[in-house]
Amino acid sequence: MNPADVAQSALPAVGSEISLWGMFWQAHLVVKLVMLGLIGASVWCWAIIIDKTLLFSRSRRAMDRFEEVFWSGQSLEELYRSLANRPASGMAAVFVAAMREWKRSFEGAGRSVASLSQRIDKVLDVTIQREVERLESKLLVLATIGASSPFIGLFGTVWGIMTSFRSIAASKNTSLAVVAPGIAEALFATAIGLFAAIPAVIAYNKLQADAAKQQARLEGFADEFSAILSRQIDERIAA
Amino acid sequence: MRLPIRFSRQEPGLVVSGIGHAAILVAGLVAFASAPPFQDHEEAVAVDVVSESDLRAMTKGERTAKEVKPEPKPRADKLAEVAEEKPAPADSKRDVPTPPARREVQAPQEDKQAAPPQPPQRPEPPKQEAKAEPKPEPPRPDPPKEAEAKPEPPKRPEPPKPEEKPEPRKAEPKPEPRPEPKREDIAKLLEREKQEEAKKAAAKPVEPERKFNPADIAKLLESKDKAQSTGSTGREVNRTASLGTPTGNAPKLSLSQRDALGNLLKEQLASCWSPPMGAANANAKPQVRMKLNQDGSLMAEPVVANSSGDPAFRTLADSALRAVRRCAPFRIPPQYMPYYADWRDWNVTFDPKEFLG
Incomplete structure (x- = not known):
């Protein structure tokens, strides 16, 4: 459907065009902007949903693999050496950050093991924070779209109905056939708003729960790892 | 924010989402290309239950009617194929002597239900108002009658009424057979029967099983066409619906x-x-x-x-x-x-x- 056709079909008769495109084309500029904005929001929100879903499944698989390797009895030094060179995420990032701090403490000239345990905890916290932030980034966009796009759509509807009634008042014709197209195109804005909002709200709740679950898993691993490291530190001090 | 065009394997969301929305939009354009109009709802046929008093009110007739009939009858253009036979209490009345004070002229209405099977009585309708009018045929000789039966032609041809339908065949007057007999002596009946038989022999071929009616001959000669309308049916042919009755609009007693x-x-x-x-x-x-x-x-x-x-x-x-x-x-x-x-x-x-x- 090219614009020339649309312009031809939309201009002559007001009530004739009832297709989706016709409804959009006849709408007031404000309503058009609202519709376009809502469609953009919907595209964005679905992009986030897809990305996050993929990210979460990737990171869950990575955590599974890492835990398997970590508890397989492999030497931590070897593991660190294999992971240190490439960018890591999730549990691997947490592990690498703690191990780096550990190594720096022993490799330096002065062995600063006194507050090593505290420093490792700090590093772990910061890394977890960073990882969770990465997981949860853009989830707020979903929440915002879910909460606000119905209102935006409603605004478009109210504006469209307002315009429609002004036209009725101007043309002094109140038959339903005259009123109906304007109201239909106005309601179209609310429909798009809901179309964007419903998946956003559902996905936000789901992804938020997933992120919380992964954060808890990371913290659990960090606590265990920190326990292992502090035991090593104590052993070395004693030795 | 990343550029929407760049495709990364790690985050394909935007591209996928954009393609998905475009697909939905196209599908919407196809699906909502035209709105299905509402189906026309069918008109319900209203059925009224007509009470007896309503029916009576309907027989009131018109102001322009030529005469007033004593008994109201619903209009019927032709005989019903299946007559609704009601239980006729009058059958027993034949055997029971009627009250002595009854006047003979006013035949009870129920008698006409019992009467049709008796051929000799039929063509002699008693009339209260005598209406002698010129007829195309010579009037049938009247059988001897008792004193109170007024001499009159047996049929009352009605002039074509303006309310009738405009087609000439329909509008022609069909004399109304009034099979209302009255109680007569057996001797009288027998005497008349003889006269009737002779007459019937000549007139019968026209309509053997229906009532004999001299006016029918003229009608049949005039037009052989079929009637345009099937007409309403009834137990008896009655073309005089417009005449109405004096009690037609059924005023109520206070x-x-x-x-x-x-x-x-x-x-x-x-x-x-x-x-x-x-x-x-x-x-x-x-x-x-x-x-x-x-x-x-x-x-x-x-x-x-x-x-x-x-x-x-x-x-x-x-x-x-x-x-x-x-x-x-x-x-x-x-x-x-x-x-x-x-x-x-x-x-x-x-x-x-x-x-x-």
Whole structure:
């Protein structure tokens, strides 16, 4: 459907065009902007949903693999050496950050093991924070779209109905056939708003729960790892 | 924020989402290309239940009518194929001698139900208003009649009415066969039968199983075309719906009038009623329903309308029925005539205490 056709079909008769495109084309500029904005929001929100879903499944698989390797009895030094060179995420990032701090403490000239345990905890916290932030980034966009796009759509509807009634008042014709197209195109804005909002709200709740679950898993691993490291530190001090 | 065009394997969301939305939009354009219009709802056929008084009101007719008929009849253009046979209480009336006071001219209406099977009686309709009008055929010689039967042509050809349909075939007058016989002596019947037979022999081929009608000959000669409309059917052909009746619009008795008429009838009945012994303290109150003609005579046998377990009820009811038969015809003052439709069916409660005390 090219614009020339649309312009031809939309201009002559007001009530004739009832297709989706016709409804959009006849709408007031404000309503058009609202519709376009809502469609953009919907595209964005679905992009986030897809990305996050993929990210979460990737990171869950990575955590599974890492835990398997970590508890397989492999030497931590070897593991660190294999992971240190490439960018890591999730549990691997947490592990690498703690191990780096550990190594720096022993490799330096002065062995600063006194507050090593505290420093490792700090590093772990910061890394977890960073990882969770990465997981949860853009989830707020979903929440915002879910909460606000119905209102935006409603605004478009109210504006469209307002315009429609002004036209009725101007043309002094109140038959339903005259009123109906304007109201239909106005309601179209609310429909798009809901179309964007419903998946956003559902996905936000789901992804938020997933992120919380992964954060808890990371913290659990960090606590265990920190326990292992502090035991090593104590052993070395004693030795 | 990343550029939307760049495709990364790690985050394909934007591209996938954009493609998905475009697909949905295209699907929407196809699916909502036109809105399905509402289906036209079918008109419901309204059915009215017409009560008897409504029907009577319908037979009132028109102001421009030429004459007024004593008995209302719904309009019927042709004979019904299947006649609705009602149980005719008049059949028994043939055997039971009628009340002596009945005037012969006013034949009870029920008689016409029993009459059609009797050929000799049919073509002689009694008329109250004599209307001699020029006819295409020479009028059939009248059989000898009794004194009160007025000499008249047997048929009353009606002039074509302006209300009839414009087609010439439909508009031509079809004389209305009025198979209303009256009670006559057997001898008279036999005598007439002979005359009729001779006449019928000539006229029969036209319409063997229908009523013989001389005017039909003229009609058949005039037009052989089929009628355009199938017309309404009825037990009898009646083309005179527009004529109406004097009691047509069925005015109702006022409460006081009804009361007065009831008292009037009760007075008359009280003089005729001889209740059985001990009826005065019986509790039964038989209610008798009688159908009256305009002259106050009985149109049909009175019937008991209620029942009771009281052992005295049966005898009381029988005596009430006897009283009604004996009293008929009732004297009904002329001021009640316009309300005939209202007192045509009249229920009388024979309360011994009220009647005797």
